[in-house]
Each structure stands twice: as C-alpha cells, then as structure tokens.
Amino acid sequence: xxxxxxxxxxxxxxxxxxxxxxxxxxxxxxxxxxxxxxxxxxxxxxxxxxxxxxxxxxxxxxxxxxxxxxxxxxxxxxxxxxxxxxxxxxxxxxxxxxxxxxxxxxxxxxxxxxxxxxxxxxxxxxxxxxxxxxxxxxxxxxxxxxxxxxxxxxxxxxxxxxxxxxxxxxxxxxxxxxxxxxxxxxxxxxxxxxxxxxxxxxxxxxxxxxxxxxxxxxxxxxxxxxxxxxxxxxxxxxxxxxx
Amino acid sequence: xxxxxxxxxxxxxxxxxxxxxxxxxxxxxxxxxxxxxxxxxxxxxxxxxxxxxxxxxxxxxxxxxxxxxxxxxxxxxxxxxxxxxxxxxxxxxxxxxxxxxx
Numbered sequence: 001x002x003x004x005x006x007x008x009x010x011x012x013x014x015x016x017x018x019x020x021x022x023x024x025x026x027x028x029x030x031x032x033x034x035x036x037x038x039x040x041x042x043x044x045x046x047x048x049x050x051x052x053x054x055x056x057x058x059x060x061x062x063x064x065x066x067x068x069x070x071x072x073x074x075x076x077x078x079x080x081x082x083x084x085x086x087x088x089x090x091x092x093x094x095x096x097x098x099x100x101x102x103x104x105x106x107x108x109x110x111x112x113x114x115x116x117x118x119x120x121x122x123x124x125x126x127x128x129x130x131x132x133x134x135x136x137x138x139x140x141x142x143x144x145x146x147x148x149x150x151x152x153x154x155x156x157x158x159x160x161x162x163x164x165x166x167x168x169x170x171x172x173x174x175x176x177x178x179x180x181x182x183x184x185x186x187x188x189x190x191x192x193x194x195x196x197x198x199x200x201x202x203x204x205x206x207x208x209x210x211x212x213x214x215x216x217x218x219x220x221x222x223x224x225x226x227x228x229x230x231x232x233x234x235x236x237x238x239x240x241x242x243x
Numbered sequence: 244x245x246x247x248x249x250x251x252x253x254x255x256x257x258x259x260x261x262x263x264x265x266x267x268x269x270x271x272x273x274x275x276x277x278x279x280x281x282x283x284x285x286x287x288x289x290x291x292x293x294x295x296x297x298x299x300x301x302x303x304x305x306x307x308x309x310x311x312x313x314x315x316x317x318x319x320x321x322x323x324x325x326x327x328x329x330x331x332x333x334x335x336x337x338x339x340x341x342x343x344x345x
Contacts, residue, residue: 037331041331058247062247066251066254066255069251070251070254070258072258075258079250083246083247088246089246089247089250092254096257103258103261103262104264105285106285107261107262107263107264107265107266107269109265109274109282111265111270111271111274112271114266114271118266121266121270121271122266125263125266126259126262128262130289133286134286134289134290137282137283140279141280141282177342178342178343179335179339180334180337180338180339180340180342181335183297183338184331184335185293186293186297186298187313187331188327189293190290190294190321191317192290193290193291193294194321194322196287202284203287206291207287207288208291210287210289211295213292214292214296215295215296215299218296218299218300218304218305219303219305222303226296226300227289227293230291230292231285231288231292232288233284233288233291234282234283234284234285234288235281236284237280237281237283237284238277238280238281
C-alpha cells in the first residue's frame, strides 16, 4: 500500500516520475486554487499584523521587510508581542525560533518529495508553511511538491499585501479582535483537520492525543513547545507496523 | 530601533535555516518505512495542536473565552458539511457577537 517500500526501486521511481509529469500543469495551479480561501484569510491576518506593528512604532519599512523576508505569522506576532511588552531582541528571537521549530519535523517529512541538490532543496523547503504543507500531505507519507509550492505563493503574496495595507491604515483601524478575526486561523485549521479525520481509526486517536498533549503543556512550556511536542502523537504510526 | 532590525534579520535567518534544515539533511533519501506512517499522521497531529492552542491558549495560560464559542460554532458548521468559507465566517461572527454581548 505504501509506495517505495516494495523492493523494486526502479518501478517506484517510474511511478513517481509519471505522477510528477502529470502534475506539472495541474499541480502548482491546483495548489494555488485550493489555498485561495486561506490566502484571503492570510491577507486579513497580514493586515492585523501591520496594524499591530505600526501601533508599536515600528514605522512602515520594518514590518513590511519583516513580512517579505520571514513570511511566518506565528513568529512575527510573537516578536511583536515580546518587543511590545518591553522584552529585548534575544527573548524575541528565542520565542520565534521555538514557535517555528515545528518546521523542522515538517521539513524532514517533506524532504524526499522535493527535487534537486541540497541548495535547491533548501530553497524549496522555504515553501513549508502550515496550510500548504498539511494540504499537500498524501497517503503513505508522501507530499505533492508542486501542490505545496503552488499553495504557498498566494499565501506569501497575501501576507505581504496584508502587511502593507495594515501599516497604511494602521492609525485608522482599531481593535481587530473586536471583529472576531483572530479566530479565522483556528477555524481554517479545523476545516483541514476535519478532512484528515475522515481517514478515521488511528487518525482520530492521534488527533485526540495531540490535542491533549498541547493543552496539557500550554501552562508549563514556553510558547511553541506545546505544538511541537504534540507532533510526537504521530509516533503512534509506528505501532502495528512491525510484523 | 536597532534592536528591532537585529531581531527582524535574526528571525528571518533562523526561520530560513529551520525550513532548510530538513530538506538539506535528508536530501532525496527515502525515509525508513516506519517513518512514512509517522509522517502521514504528522499533519493531523499538528493541525489538532494548532486548533486547541489558538482556541484555548493565551500567554501561557488556558482560558475559556469567546474564541471557544466561535470555534464551537465553526466545528458544528463543518460537521453539518457547510462550505469552509461559510464555517469560517460563522466562527468569526459568533466570536464577535459573543465579545459584544456576552
């Protein structure tokens, strides 16, 4: 059932080669199309980041530069919150690194599905963002490379455009939380999660364990660690495989 | 302002390095068969953790507030097979209403 574990490496490569060829036209576009609702939500989140950053006195150039070179909502909001509450550069960077540490196992997971030498793979790895990565996850642990890259591009554009709008309207817009916009992302992640849950069985168990682990760690662990540690629930995949 | 720019550049470099690490270190090698089953379950685990921490977590505490009402409404809509955008809009609306009136 899992591609790549049967002995014949050549036929495996052939199958993969064919599926890649077929997806060259559709893959990127399919990813971009599927992610559109997310990209719109990313614009809204980008606006709220721009508003927050502007309100902290960061001016216009710094928040926009930040979004262009980092494109990570969680890390950027963490930096804003640490610096905004009077923290220094070191705790701000540490918080951002902890929050983004989940990209490490995600990058390992996606690695065999990327293309080219180490440098190109490092570059393609930059396309790992939560929604694209989760949506590109396929049966048997493989990832649809073109779909993931195609899904990331609109989100990055949306994030940057949102930030630009946010710093421009910074003084005008008030509290974004009043509009309930901060729950857009948990709602979207939930919609992706519902798709995953249709697999049933072990997936449901993993989801329950991951949620419980994350909640249990929130009061004790630094930000980012609960989400990272919850990924360990996926180790349940090892059970029942050994014969 | 310098502290801000140092932070921005450091976070950008760190994020890029973290995203690059897995693909560079693993390269094109296939993960061992057992790992594939783990990888296939990573996405639901990550999504579940993101949902609960963004719904119930706030500054290192667990809180039950208007976000929970909104996300519960969204979950109900999704369970009833509402389109994603509608479910998300209902989530935001329910949260905003709860904040305004409860």
